[in-house]
Amino acid sequence: MLAAIFDLNGPQRFVEWGWLRITVPNLIVVGLLVVAFFVAVRTRMSSR
């Protein structure tokens, strides 16, 4: 189903910014990692 939403047929798309060149999926993953890190730093597990 995801393949129907995201067209995976075709060449990679890149984001280019100065010396930085990264594929869109990798950029999304890096963004998710950064978000997950800060969410984890800010949240606490419930105590028993």
Added chain:
Amino acid sequence: MRRSWTTAVRERIETELPLENALPDRQPAFVRSTVYLFGVGTLASLLTVIGSGLVLAIFGPGWWHTTTVGAFVNSVHLFSVQLMFLFLALHFFAQLVMATWRRGRGVTWMIGAFSFFAAIVAAFTGYASQTNFEAQWIAVSAKDGFNAIGVGSLFNTLNTGQMLALHVAVLPAALSLLVAWHVVLVRRRGVSPPIEDGEEMRP
């Protein structure tokens, strides 16, 4: 009377890693932070990788390439690896900013770094062991790099048998030992506490 080596090992374990430390039921309050879950997330992913890898090893490439269940287990293997590296990256970054090599935990940090390296080599040999066109492409591309640094005759990415044997035997054994050692060291010293004001960042 001479002490036997079993007695020496038992006494060493009792001194260095008492059961209360090895299997604790309480942790300091700071461990409530969700950031401490990245390590166990990495471990859980690694167990899934090993479990799905065992199933793939039993049934073989003919099964994972041609049947839907095989393709599913193959995907579980791939995506648990992806998850493991995501958790590993977060675990590594979290430990870096918390400087967790402090207070005698330098060896724990180094063993973790060696585990990271072993996991990367395990992943690369896995890419070369898929027995598909992608594996061929990766192996042919990688061989030039290894030839350039002079180890091509020892580590030949075009040798599927060598890549598969390293991937399913040598590297999982090395990685499991390193990770077990890492966890034992964490349990021995306890979870690294937060940095105090003015504390030096030395190991």
